[in-house]
Amino acid sequence: MYWDKKHETMPRPDLEILQLERLRETLSVALNSPFYRERLTQAGVTPESLSNLEDARKIPFTTKDDLRSQGQALLTRPLEEMVRLHASSGTTGQATVIYYTRGDIETWAELLARSMYMTGMRPTDVFQNMMGYGLFTGGLGFHYGAERLGALTIPAGAGNSRRQVQLMQQFNTTALHIIPSYALYLLATFESMGVDPRDLPLRLAFIGAEPHTGDVRRRIEEAYGLKAYNSYGLSELNGPGVAFECPEQNGLHLWEDHFLLEVIDPRTLEPLSPGEVGEVVLTNLSRRGMPVLRYRTRDLAAVEPGTCPCGRSHRRISRIQGRTDDMLILKGVNIFPMQIEKVLLAMPEVGTNYLVELSRKNFNDLMLVKVEVQQEFFQEDLKYLKSLQKKITNALKSELLVTPLVELVEPMTLPRSEGKALRIMDLRDK
Ligand code: ADP
Ligand code: ZN
Numbered sequence: 001m002y003w004d005k006k007h008e009t010m011p012r013p014d015l016e017i018l019q020l021e022r023l024r025e026t027l028s029v030a031l032n033s034p035f036y037r038e039r040l041t042q043a044g045v046t047p048e049s050l051s052n053l054e055d056a057r058k059i060p061f062t063t064k065d066d067l068r069s070q071g072q073a074l075l076t077r078p079l080e081e082m083v084r085l086h087a088s089s090g091t092t093g094q095a096t097v098i099y100y101t102r103g104d105i106e107t108w109a110e111l112l113a114r115s116m117y118m119t120g121m122r123p124t125d126v127f128q129n130m131m132g133y134g135l136f137t138g139g140l141g142f143h144y145g146a147e148r149l150g151a152l153t154i155p156a157g158a159g160n161s162r163r164q165v166q167l168m169q170q171f172n173t174t175a176l177h178i179i180p181s182y183a184l185y186l187l188a189t190f191e192s193m194g195v196d197p198r199d200l201p202l203r204l205a206f207i208g209a210e211p212h213t214g215d216v217r218r219r220i221e222e223a224y225g226l227k228a229y230n231s232y233g234l235s236e237l238n239g240p241g242v243a244f245e246c247p248e249q250n251g252l253h254l255w256e257d258h259f260l261l262e263v264i265d266p267r268t269l270e271p272l273s274p275g276e277v278g279e280v281v282l283t284n285l286s287r288r289g290m291p292v293l294r295y296r297t298r299d300l301a302a303v304e305p306g307t308c309p310c311g312r313s314h315r316r317i318s319r320i321q322g323r324t325d326d327m328l329i330l331k332g333v334n335i336f337p338m339q340i341e342k343v344l345l346a347m348p349e350v351g352t353n354y355l356v357e358l359s360r361k362n363f364n365d366l367m368l369v370k371v372e373v374q375q376e377f378f379q380e381d382l383k384y385l386k387s388l389q390k391k392i393t394n395a396l397k398s399e400l401l402v403t404p405l406v407e408l409v410e411p412m413t414l415p416r417s418e419g420k421a422l423r424i425m426d427l428r429d430k
Contacts, residue, residue, distance in 0.1 A: 003117035003149075004110075007257045008312045015313055018257055020053055022285035027059075030291050035066070035073040056260060056283065057271075061294045067096040067236060074290050075099060082289055087135040088235040095135070098235050101289035105144065108238045111255055112145020115244035118253075118312075119229045121175050121204055123150030128173040130182070131209070132158040132419060137239025138209050142177045145241065151175065158182075159418035161189040168200050175204040176224075177231075180212040181421035183220045184352035188412055198225035206231045208240060210420045211320050211338050215345040219352075230319055236295050237282050243317055251304035251316030258286045261315065262294070263303055266324050274305040279324055280317065298324045300336075328358065328424070330365045333402050337424055340369065343395045349377045349388055353414045353421075356404075360428040367404040369396065375411050 002008045010018070024047040030036040031047075040046070045058050072079065083102045087095040100108070121127065127146045133139035133155060146153040156167055158179075164186065167173065178186075183205065190197050202224055207217065208231030220228045232252050233240035242259060243252035254261050260283035263272045272278040280299045284291040300323065304316040322336040329335075337356070344350045351372035359366045371392060373385075385408055393406045415422070 002312075003114040008114070008118075008314070010257070010313055012313050015256060016053060019260060019285060020050065022257070023053070023056060023260060023283065024048075024050055026283070026285055026287075026291050026293070029076050029288055030293060032076040033074050033290075035070045036293065053260070056262075056294070059283075059293050061269075061281070061296050062292050063296050064096060064236070064298070067098075067292070068094055071097060072099075074292070076291070077101065077289060084140075085135075086137045086140075086235050086239060088137075096236060098137075098238075099290050100238075100287075104238070104287050104289050107258070107286050108141060108241060109144035109148045111238070111241035111258060112142055113148040114255070115231065115241055116142075116145060116149055116151075116175075116206065118244060118246050118310075119204055119206070119227070120247065121146075121149060121151060125151045125174045125204070126154065126171055127151040127175045127177070128154045128156050128164070128167060128171075130156050130158060130164055130176060130178045136419075137233070137235045138177070138179075141233070141239040141241060142206070161186055162193065165189055165193055165195055168197075168202065169195070172201050174201050175206070176202065176226075177206045179209050179420060180207040180216050180220060180228075181210065181353075182418060183207060183224070183228075184216065185416050187223055187352065197223060202226045204229070206244075208232055211322055211341075213338060213342050213345055214319070215342070219345070232317070232320060234297060234299070236292055236297070237284060238287065242282065246308065246310045246312060248308055248310050250308065251318055253308070253312050253314040254317050256314045259283065260285055261303070261317070263301065263317075266296075272302070274303040277302045277318070277321055300324060326424075328426070330358065330367055330400075331402050333400065335400050335402070339399050340396065341423070343399045344369075344371060344392070347392065347395070349374055350392070351375075351411045353412075353416065354423065355414050356424045358424070358426045358428055365428065367402065368407060369404045370407045370409050370414060372411050372414055373408050378408075378410055 027047040043060050082099040084100045087097045129142050131138035203226050205226050205228040207228050217228050229245040231240050231244050233242040243254040245252050262281040263278045266279040280297045282295050283293050300321045301317040322338045351374045353372045355370045357368040389406050397403045
């Protein structure tokens with residue numbers, strides 16, 4: 001049931017002792033990097049000055065801009081001791097680069113093996129990794145983890161939809177790693193090939209890399225006939241394998257023996273209590289080549305209160321609700337894209353894709369929501385479509401407090417992405 005019982009079920013007091021030990025160790029390693037030597041010296045923080053985990057708050061935050069502007073100044077050892085680099089996909093601007101030692105790659109693989117094993121994946125499974133194998137951490141990260149676990153690993157990569165289906169058929173794939181929006185998109189390919197995914201031996205899917213709602217998960221589980229587990233990570237903290245769902249599917253266990261977790265109010269920077277949504281701040285506790293301290297992820301989530309019946313002592317975070325930097329301001333109202341998805345995907349008439357276009361006309365902000373309708377509903381008469389349009393408009397209005405324009409479009413007509421979905425187009429002048 002456990003990949004690493006000792007660490008996964010470690011009683012909290014012991015886990016916290018281990019965290020403090022590893023935090024001090026990480027700090028002394030980080031002091032070898034020009035960037036942290038200066039930062040920590042300025043702040044007067046030394047490994048000895050940390051007498052408990054609360055003291056971690058003395059450590060200055062690290063931001064994405066620090067990583068971009070400082071680059072190799074974060075390395076704790078000479079470049080020749082690094083064996084790999086990855087870069088973030090650059091969702092929000094210029095990419096950030098992360099370097100790994102051989103040991104770092106092994107620790108990372110161990111975390112992914114632990115995560116997948118937790119969901120029930122075993123060496124007898126056939127694992128199809130449908131993520132980009134490049135600078136993006138999703139591909140190679142899971143690949144090494146699945147091999148470490150011992151599953152037969154198919155390095156399918158992203159895209160090439162018909163081939164993905166053929167690989168599943170040919171090798172009897174049982175487990176998938178797939179971006180949730182792509183999992184929905186792929187259903188049309190199954191349909192055009194006359195294949196029902198429920199007839200395949202698929203039983204597990206790991207979905208992550210982009211925010212998605214519980215309704216998206218439910219749709220994937222039903223259409224594919226499997227259990228889908230939320231997987232969270234970011235390249236700045238290795239990549240995937242930071243937090244992962246267990247079979248209870250009640251939040252994501254954040255691996256606290258490798259990461260120090262804080263959730264803060266992004267404005268006041270004060271710590272929040274369990275259940276309160278704020279910005280996730282993470283510190284590497286085991287990476288040695290390029291540890292990052294108190295990294296402001298910009299991801300919004302809450303710590304789930306209570307303990308998990310699975311017996312793991314690591315705290316759980318909620319699904320990611322959005323990013324501090326993806327908040328839209330429309331007519332002075334704050335809107336998170338996930339609010340829009342929550343409303344749309346809860347409706348059975350709505351298909352698998354939507355696009356939000358923001359524009360400005362006569363100094364007025366306009367929001368146009370283009371929604372693909374499920375095929376079976378699209379053939380209805382005009383009167384029906386009008387009332388559906390109204391229903392969607394009203395539902396969005398009551399969630400967002402602004403009234404969008406809603407346009408219903410035919411299935412499979414909106415642009416698709418094989419990587420992370422692009423849902424928002426902001427055409428307003430900045
Ligand atoms: P980029 O910042 O360029 O997208 P990454 O490829 O490292 O870089 O992506 C990490 C980000 O992807 C996270 O910070 C988070 O915003 C998002 N993400 C990853 N996994 C999930 C998940 N399971 N749910 C929601 N968002 C996720
Ligand atoms: Zn659990």
